[in-house]
Amino acid sequence: MQLPETTHQHQSALADYCRTGKYSAIPGVREQHVTQYRRLVYNVVDDMLQSAYPLTHHLLTTREWNALVQEFFSNHPCQSPQVWYMPKELYEYLSPKEHKLKNKYPFLLELLWLEWLEVELFMMEDRPAAYTTIGDLSTDELVLNPEHHLQQFQYPVHLKTAKQLTPADKGDYFLVLFRKPDSGEVNFMNLSPALVAMLEILQEGPQTMDALIRQCCAAWQLQLSPEIQAAAHAFITQSLDNRLIIGFKSKH
Incomplete structure (x- = not known):
């Protein structure tokens, strides 16, 4: 049911006040009590941001964090109807700004x-995927966990605490984040560019370990060697253990 226009206007006015702290008379709202609305809404936003960004909260000084939350709260009209999704808008708010x-x-x-x-x-x-945990690493096709994200960074924010990072750390860093299918726990692995290429091949569909190694060597114009095979075998074994690779292609 659509709200009457006046009701919508009054709700918008209250929302604007909660964001900005600038009050204009709103029918049915007592000015001496309205500050409580703003305090409650602000605390919800602050708590959600702290929960989503604990590392950033720890990095910034108390003054810096409070100023950032106040700036975001006052200037950014949040769009998402899902409360858990709201913290992404802080990233989107800061991204284009000097x-x-x-x-x-x-x-x-x-x-x-x-x-x-x-x-x-x-x-x-x-993201359901058909697979079995029973298979032969030397002959069966591997199935990549579909609940993953490949990422490149210029700073090793996944490897060092933020307060330890310096301009000298700037470079090229690769990682994969993934959700374990049984527990829902989110893990990450640091990657070399060659391992990124290996996962990108697996994104296209199941592959045997041998085919995967050969395709990576061809893509990187590398001579297949026992050292490369051993390193790839170790990575795939580790990925099976931590469920980045969830198993083998089912034969049925």
């Missing part, structure tokens, strides 16, 4: 994005 925090912490956006990816993977809808 901001003093981004100058002080050049890795800030990547840290926020890493933290948000963990939330998003944890909350994402299931």
